[in-house]
């Protein structure tokens with residue numbers, strides 16, 4: 402299973418920690434950067450992660466910026482992406498189970514590495530439940546197609 406990862410300059414250290422953690426769980430990581438410390442623009446990396454997921458190059462994505470907000474907005478501009486900013490594991494787990502989230506985002510300036518690992522683990526271990534949730538996920542896609 403492949404995980405696309407992307408981040409801006411605020412989150413290089415966090416990305417590297419989470420990348421090693423995810424690889425340790427047995428996943429392959431496609432790292433879209435940035436790996437340069439110069440200030441950069443999160444939309445580029447969010448789009449790359451989102452595209453990798455919807456194009457099927459990766460199964461899921463993890464995108465990190467200072468707060469997780471900017472990069473999640475960029476991911477969500479890619480049709481078919483359901484990116485969620487999570488600062489604790491409960492939301493992360495439920496975002497997979499109920500919302501079929503396909504990109505996990507968090508803020509390198511908001512949470513610590515150990516919390517980020519716990520969030521990532523719960524998110525990766527959870528599965529989409531389908532059933533009654535599918536109608537709502539379909540409604541999200543319908544909004545995306547109509548607006």
Ligand code: RB5
Nearest residue numbers: 411466467468470471472
């Ligand atoms: C960069 O300064 C910061 O704005 C960015 O990492 C992110 O937090 C935006 O949402």
